[in-house]
Amino acid sequence: MGNDLKVNMNEYLPLRDVVFNTLRQAILKGELAPGERLMEIQLADRLGVSRTPIREAIRKLELEGLVLMIPRKGAEVAKISEKSLRDVLEVRRSLEELAIELACQRMLPDAVDELEQRQEEFKNAVLNGNPMEIAETDEAYHDVIYKGTCNDRLIQMINNLREQMYRYRLEYIKDKDKRQILLLEHDNILEAVKKRKVDEAKEAMREHIDNQEITVSRNIKEHE
Known part of the structure; x- marks a missing residue:
């Protein structure tokens, strides 16, 4: 996971949307690499937020096809098909x-x-x-x-x-x-x-x- 991953706060957006946009950009730019596991606790610590908006963001990213939920492993960045x-x-x-x-x-x-x-x-x-x-x-x-x-x-x-x-x-x-x-x-x-x-x-x-x-x-x- 890249060291430059950080939340860009926006006073007009709820925190969950800010976290979602941050993770989405990180995936699209390759800062979170295809196949990389998304650990809720680790991401929450890195972004300075609680686990709840991280969990919500991961669910939305799954709907967009950018994240896969793997049984017994959890979430990971979807590989490019x-x-x-x-x-x-x-x-x-x-x-x-x-x-x-x-x-x-x-x-x-x-x-x-x-x-x-x-x-x-x-x-x-x-x-x-x-x-x-x-x-x-x-x-x-x-x-x-x-x-x-x-x-x-x-x-x-x-x-x-x-x-x-x-x-x-x-x-x-x-x-x-x-x-x-x-x-x-x-x-x-x-x-x-x-x-x-x-x-x-x-x-x-x-x-x-x-x-x-x-x-x-x-x-x-x-x-x-």
Whole structure:
């Protein structure tokens, strides 16, 4: 369990919801790893709360499929399954292709400059080698593309998938051998956007998502 796990208090939310959100984020970001046991007493001590909101949070996480209750063992973080990965990435692939098509057509020069800047930040994060920093700069890069679509409904739909995607994004980035390929994929997308070549941009984005699915699927099989 990561040492940086802590409750972010919110005066507008009941404690049970704050604890739920904290544990949910920890699972999605990989701070609580797939297969890791969730011990109520230990979590209560770490978060400085009683066991009751921990227990309630674990029940809700089970309903979301992020936690499994194992007979005679208790709760543990659900492992990433190939089906859940495929389900999320099938939707993401379609939304990302639409987003890059619209961004190619609608992005203003300032937004293209911002995409270039985000790519530089992503490159620096890859050089530093911190998975969380790589994931966050990767997300920031894609956010510029989404914003460039000028389509609020599409941005909303992508944001609804964001947290589920984060788990797979982090899993992909943990594979150090793939980070240079990720950089190249980002460069290809950026160059296509700069030239306003829609077909090239869509193909580059599709390859970007396909490679993520292939790599994470392989990692899942290796850990089974």
